[in-house]
Amino acid sequence: MQRSKIKEILGRESPGGDVLVQGWVKTRRSSKAVSFVQVSDGSTLADIQVVADESLPNFQAVDALTTGCSVSVIGTLVESPGKGQKYEIHAKSIEVVGESDPDTYPLQKKRHTVEFLRDIAHLRPRTNTFGAMARVRNALAYAIHGFFQDKGFLFLQAPMITTSDAEGAGAMFRVTTLDLANVPMKDGAVNAEEDFFGKPTFLTVSGQLEAEIFALALSDVYTFGPTFRAENSNTSRHLAEFWMVEPEVAFCDLDGLADLSEEFLKHIFTYVLDHCQEDMGFFNQYFDKTAISTLEGIVTSDFERLTYTEAVDILQRSGESFEFPVVWGSDLQSEHERYLAETKIGKPIIVTDYPKEIKAFYMRLNEDGKTARALDVLVPRIGEIIGGSQREERRDVLLERIRQSGLDEKNYWWYLDLRSYGTVPHAGFGLGFERTVQFVTGVANIRDVIPFPRTPNNAEF
């Protein structure tokens, strides 16, 4: 007999017939002659109620089932006379596949804090919260691929090991096979020539530069993969290992990129609203009462667009007393971004054209000579969810910016080559995948929207 998923069973038009369900016991309620076993298989948030009575040869064992046991159930799908569920399974046989000692099994049939569950990350996928998170995360990933595939973008697998030692994105993890107890030295420094790649290598902080290479040949590409930052960041929005989506578009300027980012976010939010109603209802009830209404508001309204200069002006005229002063030339602080996205505008904002001094060397210089064609998409509660820019396609300007930034132009020879041979205006952005899952679900801590979070001092599991 073939296994049926609970999601499929609960979605049936009518009851009837025998089914095989395999999964894990959420809870059991018993009386003398009958036992109600709630079984979950992760296909959907809902459990299915299995009704077992004394006619089962192993009723005693079934009556002793506890949270976490795994079972294989064959029975008849019938309409449930009780409240709370449409169908239930009248069991003909229940095989106890795996036991679960209730004295030591940490999950209980009650709500646990996300902090406690983080310590048992091998078991937390069995909770409603992490099941829902995994399904929403999966749907978002699918929607991201779908959006770009439908537009003819090419999915590019950027390398995770890189030799570009910096591009301003932050501290990097070193990759080495050298014996750390006996590091080869040369002239007082580590001799990287003896290392695996013959030079210092790191985990990537961005696939952008590689994506640019392919965009300048295949027009529209995107990467979607793990990204690493060795910053000692301890916040609810930072991970040392996270997933990033980076489209790169040839023959595209900043306005085109802003349009793309808005269309992109609306598409993936719409997809989740349409395909994850049950899970989103759960998050809306237990994590953020405005999760669904926020997404619905976003997909039906236009994003606000401001230049950095306009944003500074609005902040200065706001009459708010900020901890940090608002001065043209310094970056917007978290409190400023939140005021704009949460209080003043109340929806996503695309801020463009930042002072060049606070942005990376590769961002295209504006005609005013003071600002760069950069873009941040700010959303309520999370802040920056997308950061991007039009790239500097003029070789001489780019070279000057590399030198001004104190970088060694020799390391960027191929990046400069792209501007020597058939250069075109192009633009791209990076979307923090986990921040997107956070924003969509309303889950407050980024450690709870990734299966196994890596943060300073934590790489368990």
Added chain:
RNA sequence: UCCCGAGUAGCUCAGCGGUAGAGCGGGCGGCUGUUAACCGCUAGGUCCGAGGUUCGAAUCCUCGCUCGGGAGCCA
């Protein structure tokens, strides 16, 4: 890394200088087509760790560790 706050039963917390508590969960028993079922009984603690103050410390002080909130770095 910086600034706050918190670590007490398996979980969530109360107790804040004088014999360590509750709810939930667990075990045992009862009861009912049950719904976080319900009722009774019961077991369960290096009060985060190390020093110190005191006749006496879960409680006050110092340091450390872990977690949470905020900030910086950013996605």
